[in-house]
Amino acid sequence: MLTPDVLVIGGGPAGLTAAAELAGAGAGHVLVVDREPEAGGIPRHSDHTGYGLRDLHRVLSGPAYARQLTDRATAAGADIRTRTMVTGWAGDGAAEVTSPEGRFRIRPRATVLATGARERPRSARRIPGDRPQGVYTTGQLQNLVHVHHQPVGKRAVIVGGELVSWSAAVTLREAGCTPALMVSQYARAESYAAFNAAGRTVLRVPVATRTRVTRVIGKGRCEAVEIEHLDTGRRRTFACDTVVFTGDWIPDHELARTAGITLDDGTLGPVTDTALRTSRAGTFAAGNLLHPVDTADIAALDGRHVAEQVIRHLRGHRQPEDGLRLAADVPFRWVAPQILRPYDPPPARGRLLLWTDEFVRFPRVTVRQDGRVLARRTLPWPAAPGRVFRVPSALLDRASATGGTVRIGLD
Template sequence: MITPDVLIIGGGPAGLTAAAELAGRRAGKILVVDREQDAGGIPRHSDHTGYGLRDLHRVMSGPAYARHLLQAATAAGAEIRTSTMVTGWADADTLDVTSPEGRYRIRPRALVLATGARERPRTARRVPGDRPHGVYTTGQLQNLVHLHHRPVGKRAVIVGGELVSWSAAVTLREAGCTPALMISQYPKAESYGAFNAAGRTVLRVPVATRSRVTRIIGKGRCEAVEIEHLDTGRRRTVACDTVVFTGDWIPDHELARAAGITLDTGTLGPLTDTALRTSLPGVFAAGNLLHPVDTADVAALDGKHVAEQVVRYLNGERPSDQGVRLIADAPFRWVAPQLLRPQDPAPARGRLLLWTDEFVRFPKVTVRQDGRVVSRRTLAWPAAPGRVFRVPSGLLDGVSPTGGPVHIGLR
């Protein structure tokens, strides 16, 4: 039995930043466990620039960013155990662990779940057709190329138009594979306009909008995909030997579910308040487990935010039972966090995170409670599918702590 003061499950940006903050605050023994051979999370095998802007105020490559966060956590005094898998709960306070050193149990005073999110593979998306080789998610592709230095095909189709889709395109180029087409179900690719423009001009990747994959073709190795235009119903076949399914995220919430932690029906991750507490006392959550999926630096800032709340918990502070639910109205799919309590801090970076299913160039966000408009503001940035929409949490200042649920929508 190991009894650290804080156990952090997941050694990605959120977990490592939380560990560095907690160890730096002398919050006791801080232990991070990660199932991978090396800590660092997704940035470890995302070998392109663009990491660290919001949290470190500089830009670096994914592997360099992962190394920086790991070095900061270990330098602060946190212990990092890799190749270590948390397999389940022995009881409400104790976790079962398996590692190369054997099986043991961990009973921390406080727990931070930072297990992140993953892309849904082809099977979960129910794409019919043959079952050939050459079909990946972005994570599988980058792991194969950057960590194992294995070749992929020569001509690829990318399914999805999110920021991660362009990351897949860069990886394919580095592996000597031409991204022949990107497919998005929306009227425009979901990523930021600057990335879409750069991708078309620099990477020369055409984008088929309002389209979906209806069939994968190939015996042994992928040979082609059949795609359909959602408005006309017209179908065509695109030759390729590689298909990469990007985006369509789901949180790695198995441990939260096994503990009976309340999950949010929108994100499918743990339901949390602005202090990132879950429904289980002493258990916190941070990063893309809560908002699948935002950028690595935002996940890292979640880790910084949760560290302060964990310290308060270790010092005996407990939340009030009273709380007001935050509900996302269409076209929003979810909001994070989902619970507002009196005297709790503002959410990380003073932002509510939402996910929209429609593109709105000049969104007028409206907050309602008990039939009245609490606040309304037109924001200068668009709400767009495939990326997190950030709303200043100050829009909640007029919410009554004794009122009913708060609805956040667009007018």
């Protein structure tokens, strides 16, 4: 039995940043466990630049960013154990762990869940057809290319138009595979306009919008995909030997679920308040487990935010009573965090995070409670599918602590 002061489950940007902040602030023994051979999370597989702008105030490649966060946590005094997997929970609430050293239990004073998110594979998206080789998610592709240095095909179709989709295009180029087509079900690719423009001009990847893959074709190796235009219903076959399914994220919530923590129907991650407490006393959550999926540096800032709240817990501050629920109205799919309590801090960076299913160039956000409009504001940035939409939490200032659910939508 190990008894650290804080157990951080997950060694990605959120977990490592939380560990560095906690250890640096004198929170005692901070133990980070991660099932991978090295800490760092998804960025260590992403061998391209663009990481660290908001948290480290510099731009790094994914592997360099992962090393920087790992080194910071280690230098602060955090104990990082890799190849170490939490497999469940004991009856007394301790985490059951398996590692090369054997099986053991960990009973901390506080726990931070930072297990991140993953892309849905083809099987979860219910794409019919053959089952050939050459079909990946972005994570599988990057692991294959950057970690195991294995070849992929020569001509690829990328399913999805998010930021991670362009990351997949860069990885394919580096592996000598031509990203011949990107397909998106939306009227415009989900990524930021600057990335879409750069991808089309620099990477020369054509984007087929309002399009979906309806079938994978190939015996042994992928030979083609069948694609359909959603407005016309017209189908055609596109030759390729590689298919990469990108985006369509789901949180790695198995540990939260088996712990009996309340999950949100929208995010599928734990329900949290603005202090990132879960429904289980002494257990916090941070990063893309809560908002699948945001950029690595935003997940890291979540880790910084949760560390302050964990320290308050270690000092004897206990979780308040039930707070005010927040809910998302159409076209939003979810909002995070989901609970507002008096005297709690604002959410990380003073922002509520939402996910939209429609593109709105000039979104007019409306906050309502008990049928009454609390606030309206037109924001200068668009609400777009495939990326997190940020709303200033100050729009909730007029919410009544004794009122009903606060609903956030668009006029």
